Amino acid sequence: MNDIILTVDGLKTYFYIDKHVIKSVNGVSLKVRRGKTLGLVGESGCGKTVTSLSIMQLLPKLAKISDGSIIYHSLKGDIELRNLPRNGKKMRSIRGKEIAMIFQDPMTSLNPVYTIGYQMMENLLYHENIRKGDARKKVIKLLGELGIPKPESRIDDYPHQFSGGMRQRVMIAMAMICNPSLLIADEPTTALDVTIQAQIIEIMKQVQKEHGTSIMLITHNMGLIADMADDVAVMYMGKIVESGTIQDVLGNPQHPYTRALLKSVPVLGIGKRRRLEPIRGSTPDPLNMPEGCEFSTRCDYVTNQCLTEPPVLDIGSGHLVKCWQCKGRCLT
Amino acid sequence: MNNSKQTMNDNRILIEINRLKKYYPVTRGVFRRVVGYVKAVDGVNFFVRKSETLGFVGESGCGKTTLGKCIVRLLTPTEGEIKYFHSDGQVKDLLKLNKEESFNMRKKIQIVFQDPYSSLNPIMTIFNSFDEPLKIHGMKNPGERKDRIAQLLEAVNLSPDYMYRYPHELSGGQRQRICIARALSINPEIIVCDEPVSALDVSIQAQVLNLMKDLQERLKLTYIFIAHDLSVVEYMSNRIAVMYLGKIVELADSSELYNDSRHPYTEALLSAVPVPTLEKKKHRIVLKGDVPSPENPPNGCRFHLRCEKRIKICQEVEPELKKVKGTNNHYVACHLAETE
Numbered sequence: 001m002n003d004i005i006l007t008v009d010g011l012k013t014y015f016y017i018d019k020h021v022i023k024s025v026n027g028v029s030l031k032v033r034r035g036k037t038l039g040l041v042g043e044s045g046c047g048k049t050v051t052s053l054s055i056m057q058l059l060p061k062l063a064k065i066s067d068g069s070i071i072y073h074s075l076k077g078d079i080e081l082r083n084l085p086r087n088g089k090k091m092r093s094i095r096g097k098e099i100a101m102i103f104q105d106p107m108t109s110l111n112p113v114y115t116i117g118y119q120m121m122e123n124l125l126y127h128e129n130i131r132k133g134d135a136r137k138k139v140i141k142l143l144g145e146l147g148i149p150k151p152e153s154r155i156d157d158y159p160h161q162f163s164g165g166m167r168q169r170v171m172i173a174m175a176m177i178c179n180p181s182l183l184i185a186d187e188p189t190t191a192l193d194v195t196i197q198a199q200i201i202e203i204m205k206q207v208q209k210e211h212g213t214s215i216m217l218i219t220h221n222m223g224l225i226a227d228m229a230d231d232v233a234v235m236y237m238g239k240i241v242e243s244g245t246i247q248d249v250l251g252n253p254q255h256p257y258t259r260a261l262l263k264s265v266p267v268l269g270i271g272k273r274r275r276l277e278p279i280r281g282s283t284p285d286p287l288n289m290p291e292g293c294e295f296s297t298r299c300d301y302v303t304n305q306c307l308t309e310p311p312v313l314d315i316g317s318g319h320l321v322k323c324w325q326c327k328g329r330c331l332t
Numbered sequence: 333m334n335n336s337k338q339t340m341n342d343n344r345i346l347i348e349i350n351r352l353k354k355y356y357p358v359t360r361g362v363f364r365r366v367v368g369y370v371k372a373v374d375g376v377n378f379f380v381r382k383s384e385t386l387g388f389v390g391e392s393g394c395g396k397t398t399l400g401k402c403i404v405r406l407l408t409p410t411e412g413e414i415k416y417f418h419s420d421g422q423v424k425d426l427l428k429l430n431k432e433e434s435f436n437m438r439k440k441i442q443i444v445f446q447d448p449y450s451s452l453n454p455i456m457t458i459f460n461s462f463d464e465p466l467k468i469h470g471m472k473n474p475g476e477r478k479d480r481i482a483q484l485l486e487a488v489n490l491s492p493d494y495m496y497r498y499p500h501e502l503s504g505g506q507r508q509r510i511c512i513a514r515a516l517s518i519n520p521e522i523i524v525c526d527e528p529v530s531a532l533d534v535s536i537q538a539q540v541l542n543l544m545k546d547l548q549e550r551l552k553l554t555y556i557f558i559a560h561d562l563s564v565v566e567y568m569s570n571r572i573a574v575m576y577l578g579k580i581v582e583l584a585d586s587s588e589l590y591n592d593s594r595h596p597y598t599e600a601l602l603s604a605v606p607v608p609t610l611e612k613k614k615h616r617i618v619l620k621g622d623v624p625s626p627e628n629p630p631n632g633c634r635f636h637l638r639c640e641k642r643i644k645i646c647q648e649v650e651p652e653l654k655k656v657k658g659t660n661n662h663y664v665a666c667h668l669a670e671t672e
Contacts, residue, residue, distance in 0.1 A: 043533045043534060043535055044533055147620075149621075163622045165622055166622070193391040193392055193560065193623075194391070194560070194561075194562070194601060194604045194605055195391060195600060195601065195604050195618075195619045196391075196622070197604065197606075198603075198604035198616055198617075198618050198619070199618055199619070199620075201606070202616075202618050220533070220534055221606065222534075222608035223605065223606030223607050223608045224606045225608065226606060226607065226608045226609060226610065227606040227607075246610070247610060250608065250609070250610050251610050260535070261534065261535065262608060264534060264535055264537070264538040265534055265537070265538070265563070265608065266538075266541070266563040266564050266566065266567035267563060267607055267608065267609070268562055268563040268566055268590070268602065268605045268607055269566075269590055269607070271563075271566040271567055271586060271587065271590065272566075272567060272586070275542070276538040276541060276542055276567065277538065278535065278536075278537075278538035278539040278542060279535040279538070279539075280539075282503050282505060282506075282533075282535075282536060283533070283535075
């Protein structure tokens with residue numbers, strides 16, 4: 001059995017607005033290993049969410065995938081998701097059942113006029129040949145497992161009767177109910193408090209352990225990545241600038257952006273002993289991107305070479321860096 | 333002699349808050365009958381020294397923003413006193429001032445809000461946003477005002493040309509710097525920073541945090557820094573107060589709070605923060621359940637429902653904020669801690 005569950009290769013998703021083209025995702029390649037967690041990290045606007053929506057075929061109409069491939073290695077063989085009609089039978093049978101997604105904001109991604117139970121059962125009844133009564137039992141069991149007190153009465157509540165953390169747990173339960181092979185979690189804890197975030201992390205880890213689910217975790221929080229991910233991909237302006245295992249990327253960061261990102265966040269316990277080193281400037285305008293390397297306008301190590309697009313270099317056992325500076329120094 | 337007096341004066345207490353309470357009425361029915369109160373801030377005591385940063389952390393709904401707004405008096409507290417110590421030794425309770433005194437005191441305490449997108453008026457240029465407070469607070473000469481605005485923008489590393497722009501022409505980080513400059517415009521002593529970086533991108537946060545630290549050093553500012561992110565608060569503050577359901581549960585120097593926390597809630601909060609390092613983490617304490625409603629807080633210790641170490645007394649008697657034995661300024665509100 002292939003130990004990779006999802007391969008994205010050279011993905012380009014462009015938005016066509018008026019006469020402009022916004023290159024949200026501009027050549028992203030990544031792999032998610034079976035049963036492992038891939039962390040996709042980057043600032044807002046770098047294309048993390050568009051990448052996940054491209055995989056799920058949930059892009060808005062303005063956006064088009066113009067190049068690249070998205071291959072889902074299912075148990076029954078490889079499926080090229082890009083070739084499937086987005087609302088076709090095949091895609092619908094994969095979306096929600098084999099690949100499920102948790103969205104960022106639990107407040108807006110639940111329908112306020114249906115009960116929690118109805119919304120959760122919908123998925124199950126669509127994908128599986130199951131009777132309503134059994135579906136209800138399954139939902140109650142899952143809600144209980146995810147730590148919702150008195151699930152047999154809470155199942156008939158509406159989303160507004162749940163707190164933020166409980167709603168996010170419902171979102172996880174909803175995504176997990178058909179036991180998907182791949183779970184895409186887009187900023188699952190950003191809207192939540194730290195103590196609730198800790199609960200959600202524990203639940204996701206537990207779910208992964210019990211069902212062997214592969215997770216693609218999208219976040220801007222390096223701490224969360226360190227906590228959950230096995231592999232990391234750092235994204236900047238539509239491109240992956242560095243990727244590798246968590247030990248490679250956090251222990252031995254090579255791209256100037258990854259290093260700068262790690263130095264610019266305060267770390268609990270170190271506090272005032274280290275002054276933060278901010279990244280200068282701000283992210284470039286997507287309509288007016290710098291030539292060559294996207295990070296060149298903010299990079300401390302910029303040279304003339306950076307005006308041409310840097311190559312992706314393998315600096316050792318799958319640790320990939322997209323930077324001119326790594327040449328010679330670490331390229332094997 | 334003179335020297336020691338100087339240092340004493342620099343460390344003097346600037347503002348003292350006693351038994352501060354803010355209750356919001358909950359109304360029901362056509363006649364808006366009051367059926368209860370949301371006790372957003374419920375009896376808080378602390379003081380702030382000159383040129384220090386006192387950080388406030390807690391989860392959403394614990395009352396930190398309400399507290400900040402009470403200090404700037406955007407909200408009128410239900411009860412309590414806010415004592416302000418003037419440099420000449422005079423003490424004023426900010427809640428018992430007449431109109432003129434109140435006007436003058438507003439210059440001393442300013443606020444920077446969380447969301448730089450909604451705290452600048454979109455139809456006013458940056459110049460106008462700055463001009464108004466300066467005019468109101470007595471800078472009559474227009475040329476002087478303009479110079480002052482240019483100087484303020486330079487203080488936050490922005491070019492003075494920005495004063496003729498509208499807020500929508502600026503990025504989030506630039507807007508937050510504008511908000512900081514605006515708060516500085518009338519030379520306040522204290523700035524209440526209510527989640528000043530939580531709406532900003534990670535790479536921009538550091539710029540704003542460092543700017544605030546530099547300004548504090550240069551202008552001898554006093555910050556009351558409110559945030560939900562413990563690592564940000566730890567980076568900024570000299571002392572940290574942890575709030576839970578409208579009360580301070582622990583108050584200590586920031587390094588002491590991290591290394592030697594005494595309250596079970598602080599411990600859980602510290603262990604819940606994910607840290608971007610590869611080192612093996614401490615055991616994470618996962619709290620069960622959610623924060624109870626502040627409308628109907630539990631009897632006894634407010635944290636006891638989620639506390640793993642609770643004993644019988646926790647359900648009956650509410651612990652008071654007391655000094656921890658053998659420490660200088662470490663306060664905790666817990667029955668299990670050894671207090672004086």
